[in-house]
Amino acid sequence: MDSTREPKSLSTNLFYLFLLLSTNLLTLFLSSTFYSSSCSLNPISTTTTFTKSTSRSTNGFDGTGNPDTPQTTIDLPSEFLAFSSGQVLPLGFNANFDSDTFHPSVGQACTRFPDELSRFMTYKVNGSCPDDELSAQKLLLKGCEPLPRRRCRPAAQPDYVEPYPLPTSLWTTPPNSSVVWTAYTCKDYTCLINRKKTQKGFDDCKDCFDLQGRESNRWASRQIIEGSLDFTIDEVLAAKNPGTIRIGLDIGGGVATFAVRMRERNISIVTTSMNLNGPFNNFIASRGVVPLYISISQRLPFFDNTLDIVHSMHVLSNWIPSTLLHFLMFDIYRVLRPGGLFWLDHFFCVEDQFLDVYKPLIESIGFIKLKWVVGKKLDRGAELREMYLSALLEKPLKNSW
Numbered sequence: 001m002d003s004t005r006e007p008k009s010l011s012t013n014l015f016y017l018f019l020l021l022s023t024n025l026l027t028l029f030l031s032s033t034f035y036s037s038s039c040s041l042n043p044i045s046t047t048t049t050f051t052k053s054t055s056r057s058t059n060g061f062d063g064t065g066n067p068d069t070p071q072t073t074i075d076l077p078s079e080f081l082a083f084s085s086g087q088v089l090p091l092g093f094n095a096n097f098d099s100d101t102f103h104p105s106v107g108q109a110c111t112r113f114p115d116e117l118s119r120f121m122t123y124k125v126n127g128s129c130p131d132d133e134l135s136a137q138k139l140l141l142k143g144c145e146p147l148p149r150r151r152c153r154p155a156a157q158p159d160y161v162e163p164y165p166l167p168t169s170l171w172t173t174p175p176n177s178s179v180v181w182t183a184y185t186c187k188d189y190t191c192l193i194n195r196k197k198t199q200k201g202f203d204d205c206k207d208c209f210d211l212q213g214r215e216s217n218r219w220a221s222r223q224i225i226e227g228s229l230d231f232t233i234d235e236v237l238a239a240k241n242p243g244t245i246r247i248g249l250d251i252g253g254g255v256a257t258f259a260v261r262m263r264e265r266n267i268s269i270v271t272t273s274m275n276l277n278g279p280f281n282n283f284i285a286s287r288g289v290v291p292l293y294i295s296i297s298q299r300l301p302f303f304d305n306t307l308d309i310v311h312s313m314h315v316l317s318n319w320i321p322s323t324l325l326h327f328l329m330f331d332i333y334r335v336l337r338p339g340g341l342f343w344l345d346h347f348f349c350v351e352d353q354f355l356d357v358y359k360p361l362i363e364s365i366g367f368i369k370l371k372w373v374v375g376k377k378l379d380r381g382a383e384l385r386e387m388y389l390s391a392l393l394e395k396p397l398k399n400s401w
Contacts, residue, residue, distance in 0.1 A: 074114045077121040080106075083148045109143030117144065123152045131155040134183040137275060145298050155180045166288045170260050171211055174286035179279040192278060204276040205254040209283065215257045229346060229375045229390040233261050236309075236343055236392055239370055245308045245341070251296065251332075252315025256284040263289060269311075296320065296328060302335040305400075310336060313345035322357055329365050339397040342367060347389040348377065354387060366400070367393035 086101040093100040116139045129152035181187045192209040253271035272292045273280040284291035371392035
C-alpha cells in the first residue's frame with residue numbers, strides 16, 4: 001500500500017516545484033520589462049493618477065471626529081511625471097545630495113490645476129512646443145512656479161535678426177522680429193510705444209516701451225530735492241563709499257531702465273519681470289541687460305549676504321497679502337550683504353494701512369533707515385487718503401544676524 005503512494009507523492013512535488021519556478025521566472029520577466037527602461041529618452045506612455053484629500057471643514061475633520069474622507073483623483077500628464085518623479089543617480093549615492101535620488105524642482109501648486117498642467121505638458125517630445133506663453137504664464141502666476149521643464153523647442157520668430165550692439169542697444173527699440181507676438185494685444189513695438197495714447201483701460205507699465213518718453217528721464221536727474229519721493233540714482237549711490245555698489249537686483253523692473261542707468265555706472269543689475277500683455281523679458285534682453293522671469297512669490301535665486309543693492313518701484317504695494325509681503329521683505333534682507341541697500345521706491349497704500357500694517361511690518365525686518373519719505377498721492381482725490389513711501393534702507397554692517 002505504501003509503495004503505491006510514493007510515485008504519486010513524488011510527481012505532485014515535482015509539479016509544485018515546476019509551478020514555483022515558473023512563477024518566479026514570470027515575475028523576473030515582468031520586472032525587467034517595466035523597469036529596465038530607466039535610462040531611455042522615450043516619454044513615459046503610462047497614465048498615473050495623483051490622489052489628494054479634500055477637506056470640507058477648517059480643522060480637517062468632518063464634524064464627527066473622523067478625518068474627512070472625500071478624495072479627488074487627478075490624472076497627471078506623463079511628461080510631467082517623467083520630469084518631476086525622483087530620478088536615480090547613475091553613479092549611486094551622492095554625499096552632496098545625501099541621497100542616491102535626484103528630485104527635480106517644480107511648483108507645489110502645479111497639481112492643483114490639472115487641466116492647465118495637462119495642456120502645458122502635452123507636446124511631441126523632441127519636437128516644437130505649443131505657442132502657449134499666455135496660458136503658461138497664468139499657470140505660473142497661480143503658483144506653479146517654477147514651471148516644469150519640457151522636452152521641446154519654444155516658439156520663435158522665423159526671421160529673427162541679431163540684436164543691436166552695445167551701447168546702441170541700451171536706448172534703441174529692438175526689431176519686431178525679436179518677439180513672438182501671439183500672447184499680446186499689440187503685435188509690434190509701434191503699438192506698444194503708442195498704447196498710452198491709443199488704448200483705453202489698464203496695462204502694466206503702459207508707457208514703459210517708449211524709451212524717448214518718461215523712461216528717458218527716470219532716475220536721471222542730477223538735482224537732489226529734499227523731501228521728494230523721487231530719489232535719484234546718484235543720490236542713493238552717494239550713501240555708500242564709491243565703488244562698493246557693484247551688483248544688485250531690481251524687482252518688477254518694467255523694461256529695465258533702472259538696470260540700464262546702473263550699467264552706465266558700471267553696476268550690474270538683474271531685473272525680474274513678468275510678461276503682462278507685453279514682451280518685457282524680450283525687451284530687457286534686447287537692451288543688453290539680464291532679465292529674470294520670476295514672480296514675487298518665488299524665493300529670490302541668490303545666496304545669502306551677496307547683493308549690494310535691491311530696488312523695487314511700485315511693484316511692492318498693498319495689493320500683496322501682508323504675510324507674503326513679510327516673507328518677501330525678509331528674503332530681500334537675506335540676499336543683501338551686510339551694509340547692502342534696499343531702495344523701496346514709491347510703495348503704495350492708504351494712510352490707515354500704512355500706520356497699522358506696513359510701517360510696523362517694514363520696521364520689523366531689521367533695516368537701518370537712511371531715508372524715509374512719506375507723501376500723499378492726490379491724482380485720484382485727497383479723500384481716498386492714498387499715499388506713497390520711498391525709503392532707502394541699509395542692512396546693518398555689523399550684527400545683521
